[in-house]
Amino acid sequence: xxxxxxxxxxxxxxxxxxxxxxxxxxxxxxxxxxxxxxxxxxxxxxxxxxxxxxxxxxxxxxxxxxxxxxxxxxxxxxxxxxxxxxxxxxxxxxxxxxxxxxxxxxxxxxxxxxxxxxxxxxxxxxxxxxxxxxxxxxxxxxxxxxxxxxxxxxxxxxxxxxxxxxxxxxxxxxxxxxxxxxxxxxxxxxxxxxxxxxxxxxxxxxxxxxxxxxxxxxxxxxxxxxxxxxxxxxxxxxxxxxxxxxxxxxxxxxxxxxxxxxxxxxxxxxxxxxxxxxxxxxxxxxxxxxxxxxxxxxxxxxxxxxxxxxxxxxxxxxxxxxxxxxxxxxxxxxxxxxxxxxxxxxxxxxxxxxxxxxxxxxxxxxxxxxxxxxxxxxxxxxxxxxxxxxxxxxxxxxxxxxxxxxxxxxxxxxxxxxxxxxxxxxxxxxxxxxxxxxxxxxxxxxxxxxxxxxxxxxxxxxxxxxxxxxxxxxxxxxxxxxxxxxxxxxxxxxxxxxxxxxxxxxxxxxxxx
Amino acid sequence: xxxxxxxxxxxxxxxxxxxxxxxxxxxxxxxxxxxxxxxxxxxxxxxxxxxxxxxxxxxxxxxxxxxxxxxxxxxxxxxxxxxxxxxxxxxxxxxxxxxxxxxxxxxxxxxxxxxxxxxxxxxxxxxxxxxxxxxxxxxxxxxxxxxxxxxxxxxxxxxxxxxxxxxxxxxxxxxxxxxxxxxxxxxxxxxxxxxxxxxxxxxxxxxxxxxxxxxxxxxxxxxxxxxxxxxxxxxxxxxxxxxxxxxxxxxxxxxxxxxxxxxxxxxxxxxxxxxxxxxxxxxxxxxxxxxxxxxxxxxxxxxxxxxxxxxxxxxxxxxxxxxxxxxxxxxxxxxxxxxxxxxxxxxxxxxxxxxxx
Numbered sequence: 001x002x003x004x005x006x007x008x009x010x011x012x013x014x015x016x017x018x019x020x021x022x023x024x025x026x027x028x029x030x031x032x033x034x035x036x037x038x039x040x041x042x043x044x045x046x047x048x049x050x051x052x053x054x055x056x057x058x059x060x061x062x063x064x065x066x067x068x069x070x071x072x073x074x075x076x077x078x079x080x081x082x083x084x085x086x087x088x089x090x091x092x093x094x095x096x097x098x099x100x101x102x103x104x105x106x107x108x109x110x111x112x113x114x115x116x117x118x119x120x121x122x123x124x125x126x127x128x129x130x131x132x133x134x135x136x137x138x139x140x141x142x143x144x145x146x147x148x149x150x151x152x153x154x155x156x157x158x159x160x161x162x163x164x165x166x167x168x169x170x171x172x173x174x175x176x177x178x179x180x181x182x183x184x185x186x187x188x189x190x191x192x193x194x195x196x197x198x199x200x201x202x203x204x205x206x207x208x209x210x211x212x213x214x215x216x217x218x219x220x221x222x223x224x225x226x227x228x229x230x231x232x233x234x235x236x237x238x239x240x241x242x243x244x245x246x247x248x249x250x251x252x253x254x255x256x257x258x259x260x261x262x263x264x265x266x267x268x269x270x271x272x273x274x275x276x277x278x279x280x281x282x283x284x285x286x287x288x289x290x291x292x293x294x295x296x297x298x299x300x301x302x303x304x305x306x307x308x309x310x311x312x313x314x315x316x317x318x319x320x321x322x323x324x325x326x327x328x329x330x331x332x333x334x335x336x337x338x339x340x341x342x343x344x345x346x347x348x349x350x351x352x353x354x355x356x357x358x359x360x361x362x363x364x365x366x367x368x369x370x371x372x373x374x375x376x377x378x379x380x381x382x383x384x385x386x387x388x389x390x391x392x393x394x395x396x397x398x399x400x401x402x403x404x405x406x407x408x409x410x411x412x413x414x415x416x417x418x419x420x421x422x423x424x425x426x427x428x429x430x431x432x433x434x435x436x437x438x439x440x441x442x443x444x445x446x447x448x449x450x451x452x453x454x455x456x457x458x459x460x461x462x463x464x465x466x467x468x469x470x471x472x473x474x475x476x477x478x479x480x481x482x483x484x485x486x487x488x489x490x491x492x493x494x495x496x497x498x499x500x501x502x503x504x505x506x507x508x509x510x511x512x513x
Numbered sequence: 514x515x516x517x518x519x520x521x522x523x524x525x526x527x528x529x530x531x532x533x534x535x536x537x538x539x540x541x542x543x544x545x546x547x548x549x550x551x552x553x554x555x556x557x558x559x560x561x562x563x564x565x566x567x568x569x570x571x572x573x574x575x576x577x578x579x580x581x582x583x584x585x586x587x588x589x590x591x592x593x594x595x596x597x598x599x600x601x602x603x604x605x606x607x608x609x610x611x612x613x614x615x616x617x618x619x620x621x622x623x624x625x626x627x628x629x630x631x632x633x634x635x636x637x638x639x640x641x642x643x644x645x646x647x648x649x650x651x652x653x654x655x656x657x658x659x660x661x662x663x664x665x666x667x668x669x670x671x672x673x674x675x676x677x678x679x680x681x682x683x684x685x686x687x688x689x690x691x692x693x694x695x696x697x698x699x700x701x702x703x704x705x706x707x708x709x710x711x712x713x714x715x716x717x718x719x720x721x722x723x724x725x726x727x728x729x730x731x732x733x734x735x736x737x738x739x740x741x742x743x744x745x746x747x748x749x750x751x752x753x754x755x756x757x758x759x760x761x762x763x764x765x766x767x768x769x770x771x772x773x774x775x776x777x778x779x780x781x782x783x784x785x786x787x788x789x790x791x792x793x794x795x796x797x798x799x800x801x802x803x804x805x806x807x808x809x810x811x812x813x814x815x816x817x818x819x820x821x822x823x824x825x826x827x828x829x830x831x832x833x834x835x836x837x838x839x840x841x842x843x844x845x846x847x848x849x850x851x852x853x854x855x856x857x858x859x860x861x862x863x864x865x866x867x868x869x870x
Contacts, residue, residue, distance in 0.1 A: 312730075350728050352728065354725065356793075364732045368733035368734040418732065
């Protein structure tokens with residue numbers, strides 16, 4: 001495979017933004033019929049490299065050749081026309097248009113000047129059949145799961161005679177079954193001779209599908225390796241650049257249950273809290289200093305539980321006690337008053353305010369709680385912001401930079417800082433480590449441990465079971481929008497047992513408390 | 514790249530560079546056409562001259578545009594400001610016209626207070642429609658834009674109310690420290706709005722709500738209240754502008770007071786750099802925008818452009834201003850000139866810079 005000529009070569013690519021050198025003299029090549037993983041921490045330059053390639057950004061220095069010819073695309077449309085298609089992390093489809101319309105938007109087959117809708121639907125069905133997807137192509141895209149939407153995006157990408165398919169974190173919102181489906185399609189496309197550039201943060205997935213790996217660090221090329229020559233540990237070292245205690249943390253034994261739960265008093269107790277159509281009534285107690293993990297498949301109601309506890313959605317039944325006193329959590333303001341904070345899984349839509357600076361994003365929740373008439377004095381703002389930029393090692397450490405310019409992991413840290421500044425007693429973290437690199441991930445995990453040791457209660461939601469097992473004192477398992485079990489995270493609990501509970505839902509074993 | 518070149522680029526990239534440049538070019542063009550354009554003379558202890566006129570005449574637009582800036586920053590729009598101008602002007606003039614002594618200061622102040630109160634109520638109406646009931650701002654304020662003209666007619670009973678009140682006329686035509694009083698009123702309003710938004714956390718909260726309403730709600734901001742508030746502020750600004758407009762001519766005409774001012778105000782806000790999509794707002798830019806629009810109007814008169822072509826002329830200039838400001842357009846222009854295709858995004862002027870993920 002590697003003896004053929006590369007379909008795509010990037011040589012000596014450099015790219016700077018005001019104040020940031022995003023890429024420095026990076027080489028990259030891609031062969032037909034391979035899956036090539038592009039790895040690196042947040043801010044290493046992966047997305048920038050892709051955007052430079054597809055013409056979203058201009059190139060400061062360096063050349064790109066496609067099939068031996070030098071090219072410079074002025075945008076993704078032109079790149080796609082030349083055979084370089086991209087599917088982004090956030091699915092870029094129009095949710096209100098039909099599947100067929102989305103696939104052919106902007107290049108509808110025409111007859112006598114009018115769009116030939118019959119042809120559109122027929123070809124859409126054909127394309128999706130190639131991906132083994134049998135869905136109603138006239139239904140709006142929004143009516144399908146994220147995974148299906150991702151497939152539709154891929155279908156659109158490969159229809160334009162793609163020779164290079166770029167998948168920028170396609171799996172970050174998929175569950176295990178959906179990932180398997182995606183991989184099957186990737187293999188199929190690879191065997192058809194398409195070169196696939198694959199960006200992900202999930203190491204397991206890299207070893208599940210990639211043929212070769214290129215590692216970037218701080219905007220520079222570390223190296224290109226065949227997958228067999230780079231074991232997982234070595235890859236992590238190359239990405240991070242040093243042997244961090246991160247790795248030890250990743251190996252750490254599950255948390256001991258006894259430490260906090262017995263000492264902590266119940267902070268939030270909900271009984272029979274529920275919302276029609278979102279989540280069946282559930283009861284849950286969270287103690288001070290306790291990490292409660294929420295496990296379950298995508299769409300099992302994890303996020304809905306979090307939203308009810310934060311008042312983001314209003315519960316239509318059940319009651320809530322905070323510190324033993326009955327109260328309501330009807331809206332976020334009330335929840336924040338009670339000392340609850342919530343980092344949404346949907347960072348972009350429900351988390352950051354992209355226009356505002358890092359500083360403003362960080363102090364937002366505290367300022368909102370004080371009311372607009374009592375602005376936080378600037379010196380205190382700077383103090384707080386500086387402290388958390390350091391504590392969470394947010395990069396670049398420029399509080400006045402618009403938060404949109406930060407990488408995903410750093411945006412996540414800014415959100416964490418927003419809530420930590422309010423000194424909450426319960427912090428709800430919905431997928432705080434999704435789509436961020438391994439270093440930042442380990443830092444956030446470590447932070448959760450520290451916070452709970454300091455007496456803060458944490459509700460930790462993650463699709464990654466291992467993470468939940470590692471951090472939680474107790475694990476609540478969701479299935480089909482029901483809380484089906486609460487397991488004390490002791491020696492008897494492991495991934496298999498949680499998985500079984502998720503799968504069967506039969507184990508209605510209430511926690512021993 | 515030389516240091517000076519660097520500094521020049523920073524200057525070029527400044528948000529207010531292009532609006533200022535346009536204003537300067539317009540003033541220069543006028544001076545070329547009529548050398549006396551920029552001259553200011555002292556007469557009776559007051560300053561007179563075209564520049565002073567431009568400042569005075571732009572005062573109502575500045576007021577309306579200030580309120581509009583906040584509304585647009587939340588991602589909304591307020592089409593009803595023209596009607597609010599007319600209603601508040603009509604109420605004030607009606608009260609004064611019925612008073613026994615029109616020159617009595619107390620009478621005038623009472624009239625202003627009543628009219629302002631009515632405007633606040635109208636602003637609250639807009640605010641409730643948008644923030645509580647959840648109607649799209651453009652539709653919600655369209656209601657008052659249309660119905661408000663009728664209200665103004667009702668107040669004036671279909672007549673043009675003429676008054677003869679010294680204190681009231683002073684709002685539009687009076688002088689203070691050799692300059693027209695209207696300039697000071699607009700300046701005071703600008704400072705007040707600036708203090709109101711930038712000295713408190715209101716500005717940031719407005720920008721936050723405009724930037725991402727759901728995220729703001731989840732951060733504990735009562736978005737509804739903020740949105741409500743900006744419509745009230747907008748109506749209050751419009752009311753004061755309405756006083757100026759009617760004071761200028763000592764009469765209130767429900768049909769014509771503040772007609773189409775909402776469009777000029779929106780234009781001023783956009784020229785000033787505030788995005789119609791909401792988010793960051795720039796009060797200084799808005800004021801510049803209002804000055805540009807008034808300068809343009811004055812230019813049309815000064816150059817004796819016939820009324821038939823005046824609107825067309827205005828349109829052409831406005832389109833040019835907007836294009837010059839658009840980074841994509843400038844990039845395209847540069848590319849054509851230099852022959853090689855430097856990618857649009859690499860331009861330092863680009864505001865929405867995206868950096869590595």
